[in-house]
Amino acid sequence: MDIIGAQLVNGVSYGLLLFVITCGLALVFGILGVLNLAHGSLYMIGAYIAYSVTVNSTENFWIALIIAPIAVALLSLLIETTLLRLTYHLGHLSQVLLTFGLAYVFHDLASMVWGSNVLTVALPPSLSGTTTLFNQNFPTYRLVVIGIGLVLAAALWFIQEKTRWGAIIRAGLCDKEMISALGINIKLVLTIVFIIGGFLAGFGGVIAAPILGLYPSMEFQTLILALVVLVIGGLGSIAGTFAASILIGLVETFSKYLMPELSLFLVFGLMAVILVVKPNGLLGKKVA
Amino acid sequence: MKGNHSIKFLFIFLLMALSPFFLSLFHLNLLIEILILGIFALSLNLLVGYTGLVSLGHAAFFGIGAYASGIVAKELSPNLIATLPVSLLVSILVSSIIGMFCMKVSGFYFLMLTLAFSQMIYSFIHQSTDLTGGTNGLSGIPSPQLGGVDFSNPVFLYYLILLIFAAVFTGLSVLVRSPFGQVLIGIRENETRMKSMGYNTTLYKYSSFIIAGALGGVAGSLYTNFNGFISPSDVYWTMSGSVLIMVIIGGAGTMAGPVLGAGLIVILETIVSSYTNMWMLIIGVIFILFVVFFPKGIVGIGNSLVNNLAKSKPLYNESKPEAVYKKDA
Amino acid sequence: MNKNVLITLITACLLFLGACGNSAIQSTSGTNEKTESSSGGNESIKIGALLPNSGVYASLGKNLNRGMELYFEEINWEVEGKKIEIINEDSEADPQVSLRKTRKLIEQDNIDILTGTVSTAVAYAIRDEVDSKRMPFLVSHAGGNDLTRSKRSDYIWRSSFSSWQIGNSMGEWAYENVGKKIYLTAADYAFGKEVSAAFKEAYTAAGGKIAGEVYPPLENNDYSSYLTTISGSDADAVYAFFAGSDAVRFVQQYEQYGVKEKMPLIGSGWLVSEDLRASQGNASEGTLAATFWDYNLQTDENKKFVTAYEKKYGERPTLESLEGYDAARIIAEAVKSLKGDVSDSKKVVDAFSEVNFQSPRGEFKFDKETHHVIQDMYITKAKLVDGKSENEVIGTVKQVKDPGK
Structure with missing residues (x-):
């Protein structure tokens, strides 16, 4: 019984880590309708900045938690205003090409600045201990990630559902013309949403770096995982992304435990089954 | 107009036919690769450019064709009469199964569902070490034969692939101009309208998906025959991504575009990476420049050049096929 | 309109590409042997290094290159009066790209000896090309068993390890x-x-x-x-x-x-x-x-290697640095025993088989039967x-x- 409990904790922790990584992508896709293939790269830059900030002192992790997301948000501001804005009228294919091009550029820039060795971000002593649950040692940080994921999900849900900003954003998703007719600067809304997406990507990078590490091509691996979570959850729904993250976390963990040779297959199989049964994802709205 | 086109087409064909006489072996091999990937990009273009279905899983069919060819060549016979049809059949079979599911979704979800299926096929190939060689790939595939001719000589192989390429190119050109092709274009422009006009759009999309998959399989089969090798990295989603980029950069919804896109990407990847390790940076910047300055792809650049040169001429713009569709409707 | 574009671009490309090198017809109508451009005279010895400079294995490729450069620098990039020249190609750890690059190295750059490949899949992918072109290939990392077993070739020798x-x-x-x-x-x-x-x-x-x-x-x-x-x-x-x-x-x-x-x-x-x-x-x-090697191996050869490496690059050598260093040495020793004449690939691989020296990892020698290193x-x-x-x-x-x- 203990082993099931321990695996349950593993699954929930991994799932919430996925949520922290994916929520920025989900927000940007849900509202801007832009499939940001550079999301993984923004995540990576957040992680590398965290590495640079903490390399001399692990206590700087707290500083990294503020600096890295802000730096990535600024970078997103630059991307949105100089490049992405040009593609809103060009459609999905151009955005795919643009953000993929950006991903390539950031890939080489990162290896120029930080090299191609495998790196890790060390945690401050207060987070690096172990905690025993179900007769099994867990790194305390894994449990902290559960907390962070839950708080983040609650905050995003609150903003989207209960505040004026959330209302504007939700309206923007449904009808861009109507929003501008109400006298709200839709351009500004899009820019701000993209910045928040970047901020969350950078934040995800810092949170995930101590667990997943930093290595060349990490961004593409993260991207594909984030896309799967996004799709299973359904587009434009934070609640859906949350549910999908937990679901994938649990399915992956238990498949590794019960039938390890299938685990590679299973996540994509799950995605295919959900899309065939529920073509708009778990909790998604219809987006063309 | 029509005659003019045939002359140009003949000119290109002649130029290509004479290539082995003035290209070095390395460049000829590069050209072979461009032709094969050109077929692959053309097949995806039928979906993306003409039917409006953006797939991120097209490498699945390439891989299936490639592995089917490789396995047949190793286990049964390297004769093209055996390898090509088997690849074609297997990829038709798989694309008709995957297509059945993919027709249930649209837009972005279609993109992701194709990705899901192709990744499942990738993991199957990756795991079935006994059949496919797993991560090490399938190697030691004998060079292709046809009748008594051994195609280990790249010049012969070049002519063979050039012929197949010409056949596929012509076939697809005829197809997209045919009533069938016009319905596909109609679906791309406005599916609801085509439905209300009484077309069974799902059936049309499904056929387009199968044709694209079958031709993707042919490209894969040729790739194996050319390289004598196939590895799982050619079934991975990055391969689907790069063929999609070939289509977009070349110009989706045109016949020449995908081929030029394939050429540009292969040449860029080969030449740039010989001079610098920062080739991804350069290629990335080129992608971005395309989006900003030439959103219609290479064909778009060419067209605007031609248009500028001949501003006074009335335009018959064949890169905008919906004009034709409206005429029919 | 499309056709105009197509014509101009294709013509331009073909003419550009055609401007250099022998035609394919010329190259294939002769024998399949590697072109013997560098056989005589004072020309340099060209070594093709097919290593990943980008992607997941980039750091391994970098260290292999550094190891090779360190050794060649120690001998002033010269063996038997001939200059050593390394032509680097990025394998991207991708088999198809690597095959393309191998063709370039053999057909375009006329290399004399090929070395490298980190990924086993890459080594398997280029195996037939190397074998049919009779190109001496010294494998300096890829460890897949079959390379010196069922896929063994007269021209492929491995100095690194097998799984x-x-x-x-x-x-x-x-x-x-x-x-x-x-x-x-x-x-x-x-x-x-x-x-x-x-x-x-x-x-x-x-x-x-x-x-x-x-x-x-x-x-x-x-x-x-x-x-x-x-x-x-x-x-x-x-x-x-x-x-x-x-x-x-x-x-x-x-x-x-x-x-x-x-x-x-x-x-x-x-x-x-x-x-x-x-x-x-x-x-x-x-x-x-x-x-098969460690930084703290207490032998004279290793201490010397480690010191020289740290002096040149300001960081510790890795296993891959050692592999590169040894590969360079094996090539140099083979060229030396041939008095600098590498025109006959059969003789080059025979010279490989005789190479024997004290490497930082211990005694280095090949198993002539399997073409694979025997080591502690x-x-x-x-x-x-x-x-x-x-x-x-x-x-x-x-x-x-x-x-x-």
Whole structure:
């Protein structure tokens, strides 16, 4: 019984880590309708900045938690205003090409600045201990990630559902013309949403770096995982992304435990089954 | 107009036919690769450019064709009469199964569902070490034969692939101009309208998906025959991504575009990476420049050049096929 | 309109490409042998280095290159009065790209000797091309067993290791020194499977029992689930094969989940390699590994190599640096014995087979039967020295020779 409990904790922790990584992508896709293939790269830059900030002192992790997301948000501001804005009228294919091009550029820039060795971000002593649950040692940080994921999900849900900003954003998703007719600067809304997406990507990078590490091509691996979570959850729904993250976390963990040779297959199989049964994802709205 | 086109087409064909006489072996091999990937990009273009279905899983069919060819060549016979049809059949079979599911979704979800299926096929190939060689790939595939001719000589192989390429190119050109092709274009422009006009759009999309998959399989089969090798990295989603980029950069919804896109990407990847390790940076910047300055792809650049040169001429713009569709409707 | 564009572009491309080199017809109508442009006179000896300079294996490629450059610099880039020239091509660790680059190196650059490839898939992919072009190919990293077994070629020689050597060397040693029952885990790809199979064979032959096996996918993010399973088993120890970022995550999580307290971790040298231990921190302490070279190997040759390398690059050499260094030396020795005439590829590979010298890793010699290196394997243990993790050589398995089938 203990082993099931321990695996349950593993699954929930991994799932919430996925949520922290994916929520920025989900927000940007849900509202801007832009499939940001550079999301993984923004995540990576957040992680590398965290590495640079903490390399001399692990206590700087707290500083990294503020600096890295802000730096990535600024970078997103630059991307949105100089490049992405040009593609809103060009459609999905151009955005795919643009953000993929950006991903390539950031890939080489990162290896120029930080090299191609495998790196890790060390945690401050207060987070690096172990905690025993179900007769099994867990790194305390894994449990902290559960907390962070839950708080983040609650905050995003609150903003989207209960505040004026959330209302504007939700309206923007449904009808861009109507929003501008109400006298709200839709351009500004899009820019701000993209910045928040970047901020969350950078934040995800810092949170995930101590667990997943930093290595060349990490961004593409993260991207594909984030896309799967996004799709299973359904587009434009934070609640859906949350549910999908937990679901994938649990399915992956238990498949590794019960039938390890299938685990590679299973996540994509799950995605295919959900899309065939529920073509708009778990909790998604219809987006063309 | 029509005659003019045939002359140009003949000119290109002649130029290509004479290539082995003035290209070095390395460049000829590069050209072979461009032709094969050109077929692959053309097949995806039928979906993306003409039917409006953006797939991120097209490498699945390439891989299936490639592995089917490789396995047949190793286990049964390297004769093209055996390898090509088997690849074609297997990829038709798989694309008709995957297509059945993919027709249930649209837009972005279609993109992701194709990705899901192709990744499942990738993991199957990756795991079935006994059949496919797993991560090490399938190697030691004998060079292709046809009748008594051994195609280990790249010049012969070049002519063979050039012929197949010409056949596929012509076939697809005829197809997209045919009533069938016009319905596909109609679906791309406005599916609801085509439905209300009484077309069974799902059936049309499904056929387009199968044709694209079958031709993707042919490209894969040729790739194996050319390289004598196939590895799982050619079934991975990055391969689907790069063929999609070939289509977009070349110009989706045109016949020449995908081929030029394939050429540009292969040449860029080969030449740039010989001079610098920062080739991804350069290629990335080129992608971005395309989006900003030439959103219609290479064909778009060419067209605007031609248009500028001949501003006074009335335009018959064949890169905008919906004009034709409206005429029919 | 499209056709106009097509014509101009294609014509331009073809003319551009045609401007250089012999035509394909000329090259293929003759024999298939490599073009003998560099046979006589004072021309340089061209070495094609096909290594990953980008992607996941970029750091391995960089270190292999650095090792080669260090050796050639020591001999002033000159053998028998001939200049040594390295032509670098990025393999991108992608088999198809590598095949394309191999063709370029052989057909366009007229190289005399090919070396490199980190990925085994790449080595297998170019095997037939190299064999049919009769290009001497010195494999300086890729360790897939079949390269010197069923895919053996007259022209392919391997100076690095085979997965069998890595796994087999630790089997008996682990049974005698670590424990009687072991849990086996390895990254789910050909190399990981080959190494763990070789270990399992030797370990069970010595009398050991396998408590269980699990193969996580390559580039796996999270080992928590596997570690929970492993820690619930009754094994005495865990044998693991992981490399690169997988190794960092596995070794760290192995400690974090408290498995290290219960079962010692053993594996291959890549689990705690020179370039990873800094990232792994103290988690690597106590890990036992089998390898064919270590930074702390106390021989004169190794001390000299390490000092020179650190002086030139300001960082520690890795296993791959050593592989590059040795590959350069083997090529230089072979060229020397041929008095600088590398026009006959058969003679070049014959010269390879005779190469014998004291390498930083110990005595270097080839098995003429299998074309594969015979070498001592070392067992290392990671210890904390001044708060930093260091490997110490605690055992030697003498003269490990790949069976070749």
